[in-house]
Amino acid sequence: MTRYTLHGMWPSGPTYKVGLMLRLTSTPHDYEHVDLRSGAHKADAFLAKNRYGQVPVLEDHEQDICLSQSSVILDYLADETGRFGGKDRADGLRAREWQFWGAGPLATGIYRTRAVRLGFFKFPPDVEAANLQSALGALKELDGLMAGRSWLVGSGATIADIDIYGIVSYAGQAQIDLQAFGNVRKWMARVEDLSGFKGPQDCLPQASVKAA
Ligand SMILES: N[C@@H](CCC(=O)N[C@@H](CS)C(=O)NCC(=O)O)C(=O)O
The missing domain is CATH 1.20.1050.10 (Glutathione S-transferase Yfyf (Class Pi); Chain A, domain 2)
Incomplete structure (x- = not known):
């Protein structure tokens, strides 16, 4: 099983931040499209992952943790990947x-x-x-x-x-x-110019995708 799943929606800026971090760190992940238009983010199954009912959510299946708030997710990924966390x-x-x-x-x-x-x-x-x-x-x-x-x-x-x-x-x-x-x-x-960079339009898929 792929360690991470990013739950998000492609026009979402906060989801883009996490998608960009995953790309810049070459971190394999599944991507789960959350259909905000149909209210999928307010359904019980999603609220169990994120009490605020918002995207993005990063699920770490190895550590059995679901995180929300894009800035916190970036912080977590910096720790887990050892990248972009600063020198000290x-x-x-x-x-x-x-x-x-x-x-x-x-x-x-x-x-x-x-x-x-x-x-x-x-x-x-x-x-x-x-x-x-x-x-x-x-x-x-x-x-x-x-x-x-x-x-x-x-x-x-x-x-x-x-x-x-x-x-x-x-x-x-x-x-x-x-x-x-x-x-x-x-x-x-x-x-x-950073290696692996993708812009907002190219970073996130429009539908759910499993890691390659
Ligand atoms: N502070 C949050 C903001 C997340 C956010 O605003 N997500 C929006 C999509 S861009 C959302 O899920 N909106 C649906 C809602 O709030 O009901 C973060 O940085 O992750």
Whole structure:
């Protein structure tokens, strides 16, 4: 049996983060498509895996553990694969700082603006404007903090980069122009150069797939 199963849905940004981590670490896994449209994520069988009724979920059959929350899953996979966890505990904690930061206005702003543009959600116009402002404010902050740096933490890619990339990479679908954020664009190109990289459109299958 394949050790891991990723439960997710292909348009989901948080699922993409985990799919990207699995690809960058060449970790074999089964992929289970969860049909959010039919409410599969609120059925008892799925709630037994994730009390919050959300994707992604990573199931580790060897350790008999089911994890939710994309940032926690990345942290777990960094430990299990020995990749992208940073060189020491301080790096690991810095990476976690970035992950918590990313879950704030950056994720809210970009994911929600994207969801509106793609017709998944509707918000009142003032809420839409506030979401966009959140995204732009966080991108500006990220751009400033990336000045003179190649990676978010230390001198190599970590789960912080994978996590934050898994949010910023949806800016295009959110119709947010990254032109003004040159440091962010250069950093994104570095992530895209990592061996095994796949973009959001190519990373996740549209149906369940067993590991090769
Ligand atoms: N903080 C969670 C967010 C997960 C999330 O929002 N998942 C969405 C799909 S992108 C979902 O399952 N939505 C269905 C629902 O909340 O009912 C993570 O990072 O994993």
